[in-house]
Amino acid sequence: MHAGPVDELLSEAMAPVLRDLRSADVAPPRIEDRDWAGDPDSASVLMWGADGSGVGVYASRSASAPDRVAMVAEQVQDWAIEQLWGRATTNWPACPRHPETHPLRVSVRDGVAVWTCPAGGVAITPVGSV
Template identity: 45%
Template sequence: MTHQPPEFTEALAAVLRDLRVQGPVQPDVREEDDYPGVMLFAPDGSGHGVYAEPDGRPAVLLAEVAGQVQGWAVEALWAAGVSAVWPQCPEHPDTHPLRATVEKGAAVWVCPRSGAVACRVGELGLGG
């Protein structure tokens, strides 16, 4: 990616790392001349735009990008005929995905039921 602000590029890289760790469907990431962010394309050819304008709050940017990538992942997983839950909640597997939010100045994945923090965004599979 060459046209994106470094803060956006770093946030996207962290979220895509989480997707590689815990996602059976991976996107084809492309820059489009007429879109300010990137497009994520699923194996079925469907695309989803991802972009968040850096505003000096890196954790907010990271959580926003995570939410957008999560939207792509859920749709791509459903289209692929597999469980449309990403990222998996360790407390409630295959029932609901974790939700990206900001807590104590960090972007984290939390269980939407219990509010428990699973890990920081970008650290899925690293043990917390």
């Protein structure tokens, strides 16, 4: 399989959340440029953890840029929580208001993908600045 550069659109959508991921207690994922989705509207890659487990990540080409960031952030968050499972607290990224209770949840506010507190939906910080 051709191992070219990761799709630019997807790479742009993933950059902020991969930056946030540095705050999580997980080994950085290896991104494999494999278009598993096979859908012209989707850009997709595989993300591999240090334990050898891989998950697919995709973004819709027809979505807006902030929606793509939010879409990817959710998938990377699921991956991170899976990686943390059983060896560390899994609430990544932790809610600064309720660090023991829940992780933040991504949403799009005013055209920006932001991490929000799921209790009340208060925006905490843009994706990419955790």
